[in-house]
Every structure is written in structure tokens, then in C-alpha cells.
Amino acid sequence: MVSSKSVVLQLIDIIERNIENDLSMDKLSELSGYSKWHFQRLFQKYVEMNVGSYIRYRRLSKAAILLKQYKYTVSELAEMVGFSSHQSFARSFQQFFGESPHKFRMNPIWDFSKLLPPFLENYALTYEYISLPHDSDAVNEHVFCLCQSLDKERLRRKKSRRRELIPFERLYRKTGQHNPLAQKLTETAIECFSRVADFSFPYGDYLLISFYGTLCEFYDFSKNLYELHLPRIGAKVNSSFIIELYRESSSSTNEFDIGILISIESDADNHD
Template identity: 30%
Template sequence: MMNQANIISDLIKWIEKNLEQPLSIDHVADKSGYSKWHLQRMFKKVTGQILGTYIRHRRLTHAALALRLTSKPILDIAMQYRFDSQQTFTRSFKKQFNVTPATYRRNELWDPRGLTPPIELNKTQLKLPEPTFVDLPQQVFCGITYKNNCNLNELLQHNAILRKQFFTDYMAKYFKSNAVLPNKVYTFSRVLKGKDHIDEQEVLYTIGIEDNSIIENAEKYVSKGGLYVCFKYIGPPLGLLDFISQIYFAAIPMLKVKLRPGDTIEIHYNHSNLTSHSDIMEIPSVECDYCVPVIMKQDDA
């Protein structure tokens, strides 16, 4: 018989896939096969959270991302995440994020407080390193940019696709020219609202090249610099997605910062020991600094 943690873990995964569907306590109880009273007690015992509150927080977190990263009308977002009116959505949203949805979308700086990560019971909890605050200077590179369009739920996965494309394409060019791989490689990623569809994003991933003799058609790329909060990652390539998710949903909301417009910078290290294209395809470990553009928040802000 499944233990309670496994039951709740499976239920959370189902909730995550159905945030845009009806998710009353009765609906969730029907899915679980337990009475709603027993299910709510079990959920609280296993997670420490109240089931209905957790579902609302996750829906509002998705709604917050949609406000910042899409041009979908606020009423459409409210309906998408099953609020019965824009007024109900606004009340709930303001309770979690301290501002109305319209203000949240309009503000130039993005306050990450209120974003709620999904509960992941059966996954080894990733221990994030202590963040460091770094003032990076403006730098000029030769840039090669990869682009992709996706919807909100695919955002991290598409960023990973572009990152892998970078490793296979860009580094392979070094091997073909018998050049020595640089020990430090800068990449810059940004997310723009889709131009053709209101619920899509355009993901751009730019490799900053200091030696333009290796790759043709590189264009001038200026990294404006400024204050960044940086997290060091050392581990398998597949673990980087979880790492990035934890940065945005768990680590940054705990800091006294707001996100400012600008590129997220990844500084990748220690590729000089790769000697062939096959090495790229089987990189056992990634070492990089993941740096997010921020501004320090005043205590009364």
C-alpha cells in the first residue's frame, strides 16, 4: 500500500498539470479516492500546508508569471486560472503580492515576493549555495544568438534546449578549427513577450564570444552590466533546470531585491579539458555562475 507521502506526491503532480481545470476540494478528493476531510488532514500532515491555500498560491504564481511574461488580458488570465471574476482575482492577487494585477504587470521592476514553488516531496531537496552580489562592468562581445518561441509552461525547458544547442554548435566549431576552448564562456538569456501570440514568449540565448575568428556572422553584443545576484552551480547538466527553478521560486523571493530589466548571465567555466566533439555530448558536470539582474529593495518598499 502506498504511504501517505507517495499519495500526496502523486496528487501534487496531478494538481500541477491541472491548475487551469476545476480544482475544488471536491474535485481533488474525487481524484484521490479519499473523503475531502481525510484528504485535507493527510495533505496538511505530509506538507505542512493547507490544500486549498496551496492550490490558490500555485494558481496565483502562474498568473503572476503570465502577467509579466505575456500580453494576455488580465480578465483572460483570471478566467484561465479559474477565478470567477476579475474582481475576485484582483482581491486574491493583491493578498498574495501586495499589489493589483495591473500594477504588477506595469511596474518596471519585478518584486518576486509571493511567488510560490511547487512542493516536491520525493525529490532530493536541492541545497542552493549562498548568493553573492556582484557589480559586473559593461562588456562588449561578439554575439551569436539562438531564438525559440514557447508558451509559459515550456519556458525553462526551451532555455535548456538553447543551452544544449550552444554546447553542441559553438564548441564543435572550436574543435573543427583546432582552437583551444576558452576557460570562461559568457552567455546571456532574456525572455520577451511573443510578437505573434499573446500567450507566447520569445526566448533568446546569446553566446558572448571574445575571439571572433572562430565563428562567422557574429554581431556586436553589449552586456550593460550592473548589480547581479549570483549562484554557483556545479553538477550534472540535467540538474541545472531544477537549480534555476529554485533560484527564482525559493531563493530570490527571500532576498531584499527586485528583478530589473536585463539579461540573465551565465558564466561557464572549465571547458579547456574537453578534447573532442564526443566530450561535449557527454559532459558529466557543469560549472557556472548563474547571475540575475537585480536592484536592492528599500526596507519600506
């Protein structure tokens, strides 16, 4: 016999895959096999939120990501995430995030703590907060990296469709060749990668997320960076850059040890 928790989890999966469609309580309760009242009570028990709020907040959270990464209009976004009108969307967005869609898009700080990630019963993530130059050993042990700038995300998405979420513009290896990234970093910086003298990161606070697995698994992991991992952490990311750090791996294995380094706002609360 299927447990009530399994039914709720299955319905959450249906909600996530159909977030932009009509998700009425009549349809969901019919799929669950429970009455509307009983399904609502079970959903509240496991998710600690009623069905309507979960759907609305998940739609708004998806819209927030699209706002930052694309140039959709408010009307286009409202339709994409299932709102009946752009007025209803803008009003709900203001209430949920505390600022208008336009101000959210233009804000240089991306506060992921305001987003609602998809509900998962079992979720684990390894991460730590580091500060450069104090914790430079945490990045010096890697052999190469991939770099992207958050404020260029929209442009690169138009140029490349090979990756759904994080296309990267350049590969930096452990060579002595001149590195153009160093020219772009005009702030006080620390030289990292001891075998690459001209590779530098700015001083500041960073979030370092760890991953170990195959590249296919990492692809799935990275697709969920903005929608799941960063909201779960509650990170406050500035519009700077994200870097993938790779440790040297044996040719006898298909698994990789990867770190995702993200520049974050200096906030003592993040380190508690």
C-alpha cells in the first residue's frame, strides 16, 4: 500500500513538472485519490505549507531566476510561470520578494534566501564559507578551472545551447601562458594556483560547494545550482563570477572532485 507521504511526494513531482500549467486543487486531489480537504491536510503536514502557497512561491522563484538571466518582459514571465495576468504576477512578486520585478532584476545582489527551492525529502550538500587571502589553500590545491561571469549569462546563453544552465567562456589550465582574466580583476587580488603565476582572484568572501561524481552527475548537479542548491544555502551572491575548480583525478576513474567557487556578499550572518 502506498503511504500518504509517497502520494504527496509524487504530487510534488507532478507540480514541479507542470508548474506553468493549471494546477487546481480539484485536479491535484483527484490525482492523489484523497478529498481536497484531506490532501491539503497531508500536504501541510509534510511540506509545512499549503498547496496554493507552494505553487505560487515556486512559480515566483522560477520567475526570479529567469528575470536575472534573461530579458523577458513582465508579461512574458507572467505567462511562462502560469499567472493569469502581468498585474497579478507583479503584485505577487512584490509581496514575496519585497521589491518589484524591475528592481529585483537590477539589484547587484542576488539574495537566494528569498527563493523557495523545490521540496525534497532527502537532501544533502557539502559546502563551506571561505575568505581570500586567508583561505587560499582551499583553491590552490586545484589544477584548473572554468570561469563564468554572472552578468554575462544572458549573452552566453544565446551563443551556446549545449548546456542548459551554466555555459562557461574559457578554460584555464596550469600553464605559464598569459591569462586575460587577470587583466579584468582591478580590485586587490590574491594569486592562486601556485603553478599559474598570473591567475588571480579578488580578495573577499566566497562560498565553496563541493561535488564528487561523474561528469553526467555533475551536469545534473549544476543544472540545479540556482534553483535548488543556492536557495537551500540561502546565499547572497554578488553579480561577479562563478568558478568551477577541478582537482587532478586518476585516469582510471570517471569521477571528478569539483568545487564551485562563488563570490558572495560580506555578511557575518553567512558564516554562523
